[in-house]
Amino acid sequence: MKKRPFKGWLVVVGFIFLSFLSFFSPPKLSAATLTTASSILSNPRLSYRANSSAGTSGTSAITISSSTNYPDFNTNHLFPKDNICFTNEGLTGCIGDTNYNVATISNATSFSTATPLSANVDTSGFVIATQSGSITLAFTLVTTIPAGGNIFVTIPVASTGNVNDGFPDTGTSNSTNGFDFNRLEPTTVNVSTSGGTCTGGWDTPAVASTSGTITITKASASCAGATVTIVIPNMVNPSPFITNHTQGASDAYKIAIATRDGSNNVLDSTNVVVAPIEGVLVSATVDQTLSFTVTGVTADLGAYCGVTRNAATTDSSAYAIPWGTIATANSFLNAQQILSVSTNASNGYTVTIEENDQMGLNGVACTGATAGESVSCIKDITCDTGSCTEQYGGEWNTATNNGFGYSLATVSGTPATFFYNEGGSTFYAKQVPDQEASETKRTIMSATAPVSANQVYVCYRISISGTQPAGYYYNKVKYTATARF
Amino acid sequence: MQKIKQTTKVTCLFISLFICSLVYSIPVHAQTLGLSISPPIDEVMIIPGKAITQTFTITNDGNDGMASIYIVPFKADGENGNVDLDEKNAITNSSPYASWFSLSSPVNNFGEKFYMASGQRQDVIVKISPASDAAEKDYYFTLLYELDNTIPGGIVPIGPTNQARIGTNLLISLSKDGEPNKVLNLVEFSAPTIIDSLGELRFNIKIGNFGSYVFKPNGEIVIKPTFGNSETLKIAPLNIISDSIRNIPCLENEETVICESKNKVLVGIYKTTLTVSADNQDLPQKKTITTIAFPFSLIVGTILVVAVYKILKKPKNKI
Numbered sequence: 001m002k003k004r005p006f007k008g009w010l011v012v013v014g015f016i017f018l019s020f021l022s023f024f025s026p027p028k029l030s031a032a033t034l035t036t037a038s039s040i041l042s043n044p045r046l047s048y049r050a051n052s053s054a055g056t057s058g059t060s061a062i063t064i065s066s067s068t069n070y071p072d073f074n075t076n077h078l079f080p081k082d083n084i085c086f087t088n089e090g091l092t093g094c095i096g097d098t099n100y101n102v103a104t105i106s107n108a109t110s111f112s113t114a115t116p117l118s119a120n121v122d123t124s125g126f127v128i129a130t131q132s133g134s135i136t137l138a139f140t141l142v143t144t145i146p147a148g149g150n151i152f153v154t155i156p157v158a159s160t161g162n163v164n165d166g167f168p169d170t171g172t173s174n175s176t177n178g179f180d181f182n183r184l185e186p187t188t189v190n191v192s193t194s195g196g197t198c199t200g201g202w203d204t205p206a207v208a209s210t211s212g213t214i215t216i217t218k219a220s221a222s223c224a225g226a227t228v229t230i231v232i233p234n235m236v237n238p239s240p241f242i243t244n245h246t247q248g249a250s251d252a253y254k255i256a257i258a259t260r261d262g263s264n265n266v267l268d269s270t271n272v273v274v275a276p277i278e279g280v281l282v283s284a285t286v287d288q289t290l291s292f293t294v295t296g297v298t299a300d301l302g303a304y305c306g307v308t309r310n311a312a313t314t315d316s317s318a319y320a321i322p323w324g325t326i327a328t329a330n331s332f333l334n335a336q337q338i339l340s341v342s343t344n345a346s347n348g349y350t351v352t353i354e355e356n357d358q359m360g361l362n363g364v365a366c367t368g369a370t371a372g373e374s375v376s377c378i379k380d381i382t383c384d385t386g387s388c389t390e391q392y393g394g395e396w397n398t399a400t401n402n403g404f405g406y407s408l409a410t411v412s413g414t415p416a417t418f419f420y421n422e423g424g425s426t427f428y429a430k431q432v433p434d435q436e437a438s439e440t441k442r443t444i445m446s447a448t449a450p451v452s453a454n455q456v457y458v459c460y461r462i463s464i465s466g467t468q469p470a471g472y473y474y475n476k477v478k479y480t481a482t483a484r485f
Numbered sequence: 486m487q488k489i490k491q492t493t494k495v496t497c498l499f500i501s502l503f504i505c506s507l508v509y510s511i512p513v514h515a516q517t518l519g520l521s522i523s524p525p526i527d528e529v530m531i532i533p534g535k536a537i538t539q540t541f542t543i544t545n546d547g548n549d550g551m552a553s554i555y556i557v558p559f560k561a562d563g564e565n566g567n568v569d570l571d572e573k574n575a576i577t578n579s580s581p582y583a584s585w586f587s588l589s590s591p592v593n594n595f596g597e598k599f600y601m602a603s604g605q606r607q608d609v610i611v612k613i614s615p616a617s618d619a620a621e622k623d624y625y626f627t628l629l630y631e632l633d634n635t636i637p638g639g640i641v642p643i644g645p646t647n648q649a650r651i652g653t654n655l656l657i658s659l660s661k662d663g664e665p666n667k668v669l670n671l672v673e674f675s676a677p678t679i680i681d682s683l684g685e686l687r688f689n690i691k692i693g694n695f696g697s698y699v700f701k702p703n704g705e706i707v708i709k710p711t712f713g714n715s716e717t718l719k720i721a722p723l724n725i726i727s728d729s730i731r732n733i734p735c736l737e738n739e740e741t742v743i744c745e746s747k748n749k750v751l752v753g754i755y756k757t758t759l760t761v762s763a764d765n766q767d768l769p770q771k772k773t774i775t776t777i778a779f780p781f782s783l784i785v786g787t788i789l790v791v792a793v794y795k796i797l798k799k800p801k802n803k804i
Contacts (some may be wrong), residue, residue, distance in 0.1 A: 247536075249537075287523055318547060349525075448565065481649070
């Protein structure tokens with residue numbers, strides 16, 4: 001009778017303690033990363049801005065300064081037909097409100113205009129070839145933007161000068177240089193969505209060029225799971241970093257994208273990179289990666305391509321299929337590797353397989369596609385049918401049909417190009433394409449879209465005859481993963 | 486009684502240990518050969534005689550190994566965007582394109598081995614400088630990052646050893662004015678002439694590029710039925726490199742999908758028009774095809790139902 005109240009008090013105290021704990025340590029909300037985010041500059045060319053050191057009214061010969069104190073100090077990044085304008089040092093407008101086209105590039109510091117100058121150049125001023133275009137941002141929402149929430153985009157702008165006058169800005173790094181907003185009209189910023197649930201449209205964006213921010217509010221309704229595309233038109237690309245720029249290499253700028261709730265708390269965020277560059281006329285940069293992994297199999301359990309592993313099964317590593325000493329003729333040895341591919345490349349990937357040659361005694365050359373034990377080689381398998389090749393497979397379930405071959409099984413996704421149980425086979429095998437015999441590499445994995453950890457088992461099999469010359473046999477099997485173009 | 490209790494305790498302990506061993510088993514980490522490269526595709530247009538420096542990031546996601554970098558020309562393999570590497574013409578000092586490419590990091594020569602520790606990230610900096618007299622057209626290469634464990638002093642195992650390579654495709658367009666002419670050939674736009682009403686109205690699109698420059702097809706398929714509203718499908722803007730034909734799927738929510746009508750039941754005549762151009766550059770090409778959807782399966786089903794009904798309803802002969 002005395003124990004029951006005590007237990008009851010314990011429960012009550014525990015409950016209160018846990019309540020306090022949950023009160024003082026509420027679960028933390030962490031912002032996720034917006035997925036499939038990308039950015040594209042419709043015109044990725046850096047703007048041109050050099051000091052105009054000489055140019056006289058009525059003539060068309062222009063000389064620029066070679067001083068590296070200016071963003072451009074030679075004509076490498078100026079091309080015939082470029083539209084240019086001469087300004088004074090304060091960048092208060094084009095001199096004489098006149099624009100010119102570049103006619104010819106004479107040398108590293110001089111060029112000519114297609115029409116004669118209507119006024120002298122300002123020797124402290126600039127010759128400018130403005131490069132402008134749209135910035136397209138696309139991303140998929142992870143967390144729902146509630147009604148009243150917004151998308152907050154931060155575009156890098158220069159830390160000094162007018163960042164909204166239409167003239168390209170400059171600085172020494174991506175923290176002091178950036179895009180010019182070029183008097184961006186908020187109504188020209190286009191926001192669209194596809195997929196998900198996102199009705200009611202978006203408010204007219206709020207543009208703050210000084211801070212480089214654009215706020216797009218979703219006042220009417222929430223937006224969930226959608227792919228959002230924002231097109232910001234007529235942005236002026238920066239000129240190259242002063243002194244810290246390598247001609248021909250891009251200057252990278254990060255654009256921050258965040259989604260926020262009605263109180264401007266960040267829901268999801270990500271950074272996308274744009275990389276304007278000189279010398280290149282058109283370029284698309286998407287932050288993509290292709291990853292490929294080979295893993296050996298050592299566990300003495302599980303079935304791989306219909307073969308159950310046990311203690312007698314050959315252990316593979318990522319680097320080798322070490323058959324060891326093959327003591328028994330006319331019996332199968334099996335070994336497996338796991339191949340895994342991940343990529344956000346939009347067109348997917350392929351993985352091919354090849355061998356440098358058939359397995360040769362001490363690496364001896366096995367000339368031709370059918371070199372066998374008579375020339376101290378372990379031949380590539382021709383299967384039970386005697387007809388399989390690197391292109392056409394066949395059932396290989398009889399160990400007296402000697403040779404070396406492989407099969408495939410899918411682990412995740414649908415990447416395998418054939419399967420060990422094709423047409424009811426027990427082990428549907430193919431030869432590894434022999435490069436010594438100029439056989440065509442064969443695709444063993446592929447996908448046509450972005451994938452995460454597509455996996456296959458590559459199941460190798462070998463059997464030799466009792467008359468195979470003794471010794472060390474080896475070759476090199478190579479996997480090649482490439483994105484589809 | 487005491488002995489039984491002791492046996493029970495031992496059994497319980499054994500079962501507990503067995504369960505613990507299952508739940509808290511020590512993970513086994515196998516050796517891996519892992520490679521990453523970014524970006525996996527690089528498209529540049531450059532003026533002959535100018536230079537551009539591109540940076541690729543490679544990662545060793547597996548165990549320590551020896552890496553090397555190669556550049557190999559490629560052409561299209563098949564009609565799905567696969568590459569066919571021309572390894573015999575890999576860039577070497579004596580190859581025709583030797584002067585176009587130079588490697589400045591992490592080593593200075595293509596094929597030169599360098600050590601990559603597990604987890605190491607490394608920038609590969611390649612300068613591309615096509616000759617000023619090079620023909621204005623496209624040139625296609627794959628930058629290969631190869632990794633194996635042939636660390637000097639290593640032992641060659643008996644049996645096959647593995648190498649893995651991962652590649653970035655370089656689509657290099659040479660143009661003096663930045664406005665190269667792109668030539669799109671609509672090789673195939675087809676669908677079945679007659680389909681069942683419950684069947685699928687699927688379209689095959691093959692677009693050829695017999696010009697000199699890569700392009701992305703831009704266009705749409707508009708399906709106009711006899712009854713109901715028309716339907717529009719957007720075709721996927723995949724790269725079609727020169728001298729190749731490519732199967733073109735459709736695009737839906739930024740994913741490639743089979744080009745097919747979303748309508749589940751189709752009845753009547755469907756006139757479908759494909760309008761497509763290369764990078765929005767030239768005049769769009771159009772082709773219209775016609776498909777008749779007839780309710781074969783519905784009619785057969787109805788006949789079967791009626792027949793079964795009549796058989797069941799047939800008066801039985803009285804004996």
